[in-house]
Amino acid sequence: MSRIQQTFDALKAQGKKALIPFITAGDPHPALTVTLLHTLVEAGADVIELGVPFSDPMADGPTIQRASERALAKGVSLRQVLAMVSEFREKDGETPIVLMGYANPIEAMGMEAFVAAAAEAGVDGVLVVDYTPEESAAFCAAMNARDLDTIFLLAPTSTDARINQVGQLARGYVYYVSLKGVTGSGALNFDEVAERIPKIREATGLPVGVGFGIRDAETAKRIAGMADAVVVGSRIIEEMEKYPDDAVARVKGLVADIRRGVDAASK
Amino acid sequence: MSYNLPDASGHFGPYGGIFVSETLIAALEELKAAYAHACTDPAFQAEFDYELKHYVGRPSPIYHAKRWSELLGGAQIYLKREDLNHTGAHKVNNCIGQALLAKRMGKPRVIAETGAGQHGVATATVAARYGFECVVYMGSEDVKRQAANVYRMKLLGATVVPVESGSKTLKDALNEAMRDWVTNIENTFYIIGTVAGPHPYPMMVRDFQTVIGKEALVQMPEMAGRQPDAVIAAVGGGSNAMGIFHPYIPHESVKLIGVEAAGEGMDTNRHSASLQKGRPGVLHGNRTYLLQDENGQITETHSISAGLDYPGVGPEHAWLKDSGRAEYVGISDSEALQAFHDLCRFEGIIPALESSHALAYAAKLAPSLAKDKILLVNLSGRGDKDMHTVAEKSGIQF
Numbered sequence: 001m002s003r004i005q006q007t008f009d010a011l012k013a014q015g016k017k018a019l020i021p022f023i024t025a026g027d028p029h030p031a032l033t034v035t036l037l038h039t040l041v042e043a044g045a046d047v048i049e050l051g052v053p054f055s056d057p058m059a060d061g062p063t064i065q066r067a068s069e070r071a072l073a074k075g076v077s078l079r080q081v082l083a084m085v086s087e088f089r090e091k092d093g094e095t096p097i098v099l100m101g102y103a104n105p106i107e108a109m110g111m112e113a114f115v116a117a118a119a120e121a122g123v124d125g126v127l128v129v130d131y132t133p134e135e136s137a138a139f140c141a142a143m144n145a146r147d148l149d150t151i152f153l154l155a156p157t158s159t160d161a162r163i164n165q166v167g168q169l170a171r172g173y174v175y176y177v178s179l180k181g182v183t184g185s186g187a188l189n190f191d192e193v194a195e196r197i198p199k200i201r202e203a204t205g206l207p208v209g210v211g212f213g214i215r216d217a218e219t220a221k222r223i224a225g226m227a228d229a230v231v232v233g234s235r236i237i238e239e240m241e242k243y244p245d246d247a248v249a250r251v252k253g254l255v256a257d258i259r260r261g262v263d264a265a266s267k
Numbered sequence: 268m269s270y271n272l273p274d275a276s277g278h279f280g281p282y283g284g285i286f287v288s289e290t291l292i293a294a295l296e297e298l299k300a301a302y303a304h305a306c307t308d309p310a311f312q313a314e315f316d317y318e319l320k321h322y323v324g325r326p327s328p329i330y331h332a333k334r335w336s337e338l339l340g341g342a343q344i345y346l347k348r349e350d351l352n353h354t355g356a357h358k359v360n361n362c363i364g365q366a367l368l369a370k371r372m373g374k375p376r377v378i379a380e381t382g383a384g385q386h387g388v389a390t391a392t393v394a395a396r397y398g399f400e401c402v403v404y405m406g407s408e409d410v411k412r413q414a415a416n417v418y419r420m421k422l423l424g425a426t427v428v429p430v431e432s433g434s435k436t437l438k439d440a441l442n443e444a445m446r447d448w449v450t451n452i453e454n455t456f457y458i459i460g461t462v463a464g465p466h467p468y469p470m471m472v473r474d475f476q477t478v479i480g481k482e483a484l485v486q487m488p489e490m491a492g493r494q495p496d497a498v499i500a501a502v503g504g505g506s507n508a509m510g511i512f513h514p515y516i517p518h519e520s521v522k523l524i525g526v527e528a529a530g531e532g533m534d535t536n537r538h539s540a541s542l543q544k545g546r547p548g549v550l551h552g553n554r555t556y557l558l559q560d561e562n563g564q565i566t567e568t569h570s571i572s573a574g575l576d577y578p579g580v581g582p583e584h585a586w587l588k589d590s591g592r593a594e595y596v597g598i599s600d601s602e603a604l605q606a607f608h609d610l611c612r613f614e615g616i617i618p619a620l621e622s623s624h625a626l627a628y629a630a631k632l633a634p635s636l637a638k639d640k641i642l643l644v645n646l647s648g649r650g651d652k653d654m655h656t657v658a659e660k661s662g663i664q665f
Contacts, residue, residue, distance in 0.1 A: 055564040059288035103548075105564070130286040132285050
């Protein structure tokens with residue numbers, strides 16, 4: 001059983017929902033990433049999505065684009081991101097890490113080589129934003145062979161057939177993009193989320209995380225009332241941009257606050 | 268050679284396909300269905316042909332550049348005059364096609380990316396023609412370099428949005444247009460300007476541009492008594508080249524030669540020769556040859572011609588290269604400039620800097636061939652837009 005599945009099972013047994021914060025590896029500084037990962041755990045993260053910086057982050061809004069640019073300016077490569085995960089694993093053998101990024105850095109490293117190195121580093125799941133189910137057969141096979149979970153996105157525009165197709169391949173959890181747009185944009189449509197989540201859960205048999213547009217404890221609480229996990233990314237990066245000298249403490253405070261929101265819904 | 272690519276899922280061998288976030292899938296499905304329907308509807312083709320004839324001014328002539336050929340002392344050079352189209356380049360063929368599709372799909376808003384501004388101007392033109400709201404994304408570096416085209420787009424009623432992310436050039440404009448599309452899927456049609464992007468774009472843009480090659484197939488026997496020995500076209504994203512190559516693919520005696528921008532030299536980092544110097548990877552929705560570093564980050568490119576300054580290339584070119592059906596060569600900034608000046612002086616035609624790359628390769632090749640050999644060059648656009656760049660290179664300020 002994968003560490004991600006164990007985590008969701010344990011939370012379910014306690015009647016709790018998962019909090020999944022996202023940060024971009026190497027932002028604001030490569031030396032800070034491992035510290036930030038531990039901080040996220042201390043603040044209440046159940047799973048962490050760690051962004052792999054890419055020069056052309058087509059599905060990301062301005063906040064995560066800036067994070068990616070800052071990390072690339074410091075020369076952060078996929079190999080370095082894996083090294084950060086290894087370092088995190090020296091002190092934390094529990095918290096699942098999901099890498100989130102784009103196909104090209106993985107293909108440049110070589111798909112098989114990447115999957116082997118990710119397993120070695122202690123990565124638990126990978127979400128490749130631009131790998132559609134149609135184009136992921138080889139990747140999923142390589143991931144499954146190493147018992148790593150391949151996470152997929154679903155959108156408000158995904159058809160039932162599409163949800164079933166993703167359900168065939170997805171493992172760990174499914175990431176429901178709660179609005180039409182890029183990361184960090186606009187307002188959530190709670191009614192739509194409430195309607196879609198049960199369908200997705202049923203069709204895929206997997207826990208459903210919701211992200212894109214969750215900004216505070218209140219929205220986290222409402223989403224946690226419907227979904228199995230709440231994903232928060234751009235808001236955390238904004239906090240670090242706003243308080244560069246106090247980034248770690250600020251992130252801890254923000255994530256702990258969102259954690260309270262998530263737990264308020266769970267009870 | 269039988270040729271029936273892409274396959275149903277948009278692949279040209281290992282290239283092409285659909286590599287986008289799930290959030291775009293529904294829009295691509297809708298587009299695929301609408302395009303498939305339009306392809307089987309004679310009324311759509313009739314309307315497309317009518318617009319190409321009466322609005323664009325097709326067919327574009329083929330011109331025998333006799334004086335230049337004579338001076339070069341070898342093969343005869345013929346020019347397919349896409350520079351004579353309305354808006355001055357081949358780009359408009361595709362924009363008309365996609366605009367007609369947008370109209371059928373009931374989308375009131377169109378968006379586009381642009382580098383030098385040619386595709387932006389063509390999109391703004393068709394948006395004015397059909398009454399669409401139009402937003403054009405353009406890297407902020409390009410906005411500075413191409414002030415005249417920015418003004419043209421504004422005159423035509425388009426909103427030009429400068430893109431500040433990444434390298435602030437064409438690839439970033441494309442990223443930003445994708446982000447707009449994913450946010451405004453219901454009312455927006457994304458008019459991609461080249462044979463790249465996720466399926467069905469590489470196929471659809473190619474289909475709209477094949478009017479160039481189809482006309483040439485008819486015109487060459489009339490003009491020269493036979494088909495050419497080689498067809499030569501510049502390749503950035505590759506739409507003008509695909510447009511003229513595609514109908515010639517089954518004609519195996521006709522060589523197909525794509526000319527990439529070698530910039531300051533193929534051995535420098537200052538070029539845009541994705542097919543010759545890149546490695547296969549995934550960008551902008553498809554798998555193709557990309558200029559990238561060892562970590563898979565897309566690298567910045569260079570060419571004197573903004574229209575060729577792109578780190579990827581259409582996936583069908585990747586396939587034509589691997590299969591050996593087309594050959595790809597490089598022409599440097601200075602060689603392209605020489606051809607630009609030569610065509611001005613010897614034929615009275617001011618070519619676009621993009622097209623000047625194809626002309627330069629023809630000029631290189633012609634002297635080594637017998638005088639009865641025939642080279643057909645796609646003169647994909649006119650050079651009025653390049654006045655500033657060329658003048659600056661000659662040390663002239665307006």
